[in-house]
Amino acid sequence: MSADEDGAGESNADSALVTARRQLERAAAHVDVDSNVIERLRHPTRVERVSVPLKRDDGSLDVYTGYRAQHDDVRGPYKGGLRYHPEVTSDECIGLSMWMTWKSAVMDIPFGGAKGGVAVDPKQLSERETERLTRRFAQELRDVVGPKRDVPAPDMGTDAQTMAWFMDAYSMQSGETTPGVVTGKPPVIGGSYGREEAPGRSVAIITREAVDYYEWDLSETTVAVQGFGSVGANAARALDDWGANVVSVSDVNGAIYDPDGLDTHDVPTHEEQPEAVMTYDAPEKISNEEILELDVDVLVPAAVGNVLTSDNVDDVQADLIVEGANGPTTFAADAILEEREVPVVPDILANAGGVTVSYFEWLQDINRRQWTLERVHEELESHMQSAWNDVRVEYEARDLTWRDAAYVVALQRVAEAKSTRGLWP
Ligand SMILES: NC(=O)C1=CN([C@@H]2O[C@H](COP(=O)(O)OP(=O)(O)OC[C@H]3O[C@@H](n4cnc5c(N)ncnc54)[C@H](OP(=O)(O)O)[C@@H]3O)[C@@H](O)[C@H]2O)C=CC1
């Protein structure tokens, strides 16, 4: 069955949608779930496609295409980020929205899955242009989002400020301040402390748990992190703080490498200064391809999707891969890594700290009561440990890959919610 049957448009062998469907079909073989439920879950509930006109600072007009894919909401409101990237497509948003459904379910938080974005290069826009684009995008999505319906958050190319503009535009249209329409806002307008660092922090927590599981010593563990943005930089810095030896990090232009370990707090993050990693004074500069092939204990791909493919995966020397980005490993590469017995801890578990602290933020907005950073860290730690344990039980009991084990946990929860609500078919 082709991806185009959703009317979704473009598709290719390694689109997020194709990969997400293959992963679902593979995992379905390990659970006792009605095949009709699986068939339903191969499709999104809705994909909103909008045109987003933007008056540029020079007075000219550009029209961009934006999307919001809503996959499933049986366990709660649709939830997931908004991405500004030139390669945003309908298929990509649908695939990413499916992963959000599983991510919320693995974490056992009361959300479904969604993802959206605009096909635009945010680096080509001024701050004023990004604000106008975001406000117009919020207006176009007005009818499909809302605190009880679908709650966007940051993703690649968007940040807390983007969420503030989105929330303001929505609130102006609603006639009342509505903080809960997005998460990942600045704390001064109802955002949660610790949300920005949360996906990276969860990658670090899960890496620490996996290192412990394989009975390695974190202080003797070498780590390479591709991408030094919200996810990559926070993962690298937390692992560095906890004693790991982070030897390489990268931005879009390439990677820096120091076999003795980098001072990750000194390297500028994407948020502090985009494209600045390669300007840092380090013993060696290597390419974004080479960072994936370094002889390290742990590789954390935390930039874009589809970086580990059948073309390069044989050259990967890491003993453990922890996925920081969404969908960094193609389906074919995953199979090769399984054959090579290189464990891959999947995105839907590892980077799920983002949506988990988004859930904390949503609760704080409902209660109009802000949590301290300490409380956020404590609750995140406990949620991540609990999800890790749930997945580990399936991993051990059924002799699965980590990805299949995480899918089994998620699918069982989603399927049980469907049968209990009787919503289905
Ligand atoms: N933000 C969030 O809450 C969450 C994000 N994710 C996922 O994590 C991944 C990264 O997102 P996030 O950290 O937010 O993104 P950011 O925009 O904050 O950072 C992206 C980083 O990746 C680098 N980069 C961009 N393109 C490439 C490329 N083609 N090759 C190598 N490096 C590249 C950027 O470099 P430069 O600075 O030079 O531009 C930057 O360092 C995405 O897959 C996203 O979906 C997952 C969970 C939550």
Ligand SMILES: O=C(O)CCC(=O)C(=O)O
């Ligand atoms: O915080 C959220 O709602 C979702 C973050 C996100 O897009 C992701 O985890 O991929």
